[in-house]
Amino acid sequence: MKLASYRDGSRDGQLIVVSRDLRTAHFATEIAPTLQRALDDWNFIAPQLQDLYDALNAGRATRPFEFSAGQCAAPLPRAFQWADGSAYVNHVELVRKARNAEMPETFWTDPLMYQGGSDDFLGPTDDIVCGAEAFGIDFEGEVAVITGDVAMGATPAEAADAIRLVMLANDVSLRNLIPNELAKGFGFFQSKPATAFSPVAITPDELGAAWRDGMVHLPLTVTWNGKVVGRPHAGTDMVFSFPRLISHICKTRNCRAGSIVGSGTISNKDASVGYACIAEKRCLEVIADGSATTEFMKFGDTIRIEMFDEAGASLFGAIDQIVAAPEQQQ
Template sequence: MKLASFRDGSRDGQLIVVSRDLRTAHFATDAAPTLQRALDDWNFIAPQLQDLYDALNAGRAARPFEFSPAQCAAPLPRAYQWADGSAYVNHVELVRKARRAEMPETFWTDPLMYQGGSDDFLGPTDDIVCGSEAFGIDFEAEVAVVTGDVPMGATPAEAADGIRLLMLANDVSLRNLIPNELAKGFGFFQSKPATAFSPVAITPDELGPAWRDGMVHLPLVITWNGQVVGRPHAGTDMVFNFPRLISHLCKTRNCRAGSIVGSGTVSNKDAGAGYACIAEKRCLETIATGSASTGFMKFGDTIHIEMLDESGASLFGAIDQAVAIPTSV
């Protein structure tokens, strides 16, 4: 099924069920007021949502309305946790190679992960508001999962049972702020502003055979200023699948329902797949010529991130954003 959060003026929005073709929706108030409430009691509430989803797709829903991504917040407008991995080690390897730095062998066996801000996510059509172009504004197209409760010490097999939903993400980075932050030895903070998510979150069964081995085996389509710059395949070169990432997160702590775990920038070894972030393109240029020629995003730039199924239909709806100057302090 497909779920979204309708903007109603509250912090967490109102849970709606969205049709498979993303054309119509129906309020899910009778089952749960918000997506977090549904996740908190998933085994009881999910069957009710599924019944409504089936009725909506069959044209039997009582009060359907036209679905609009512009009316949506992120599926979880705020979450208990946002943990972003770096499952595509090719991306890490390119970054380090461009800096002429050796990559530790452990990067291939032990996932990288950081904990980002989860109190203020962006909706799929919200602007990327940034104080200065000099910060080095970059998009990062990713896949993410939403979990149920996963206990501390869970194995990857156990963690797989905790995957409830999947989404797309634009994990915006301010590249020119990253070096000084990392030099302090305490990780990202100012260099990682609010992340945006796709209009809808979907259950794994919506992917059919494209969901296997804890990965999504479909390409992402990234369009920057109207030009397609990447079609990297999310199931190719993913060294750590989602169960492995969740298990890594749970090594020393419980993972609670409503946690979001990201894949990191989708990256393929085949350069012909294009790129899912500008930094990777710049790394390839630096490796080839000694310097980067592609600039970061400017005010007014647009970014469109979408995933299509084998028939060409949009699965999650699109992240469709523009870069904007702050209007107030």
């Protein structure tokens, strides 16, 4: 099934069920007022949402309405946890190679992960508001999952059973702020502003055969200023599956329902598929020519991130944003 959160003036929005073709929707508030409420009691509430979803797709829903991605907040407008991994080690390897730094062998066996801000997510069409172009504004196309409760010490197999929903993310980075932050030895903070998510989050079964081994085996289409700059494949070169990432989180703590876990920037060894973040393109330029020529995003730039099934249908709807200065935001 496909779920979204419609804006209603509250912090968490109203839960809606969205049709498979993303054309119609139905309020689910009589079942659960918010997505977090559904996640908190998933085994009881999910079957009821599934019944409504089936009715909506069959034309039997009582009060359907036209779905609009522009009315959507992030599926979880705020979450108890946002933990972003770096499952595509090729991306890390390129970044380090561009600055002539050796990559530890452990990066291939032990996931990298940081904990981002989860109190204020962006909806799929919200502006990327940034104080200055000089910060080095970059998009990052990712896949993310939302979990149920996962106990401390959970194995990857146990973690796999707790994956409730899948969605897309634009994990915006301010590249020129990163070096000074990392030099402090405490990780990202100011360099990682609010993350945007796709209009809908979907249950893994909606992906059919494309969901296997805890990964999404489909390309991600990234369009910058109207030009497709990448179609990297999310299942290719993903070193750490989502169950593995969740198990990593749970080594020393519980992971509670409503936690969001990101894949990190989708990156393939085959550079011909393009890129899902500007930094990777710049790294390839440095490696090949000694300097980067592709600039970061400017005010007025647009970014669109979308994933299609094998029949060409949009699965999650599109993240479709514009970069704006604070005084320009719409």
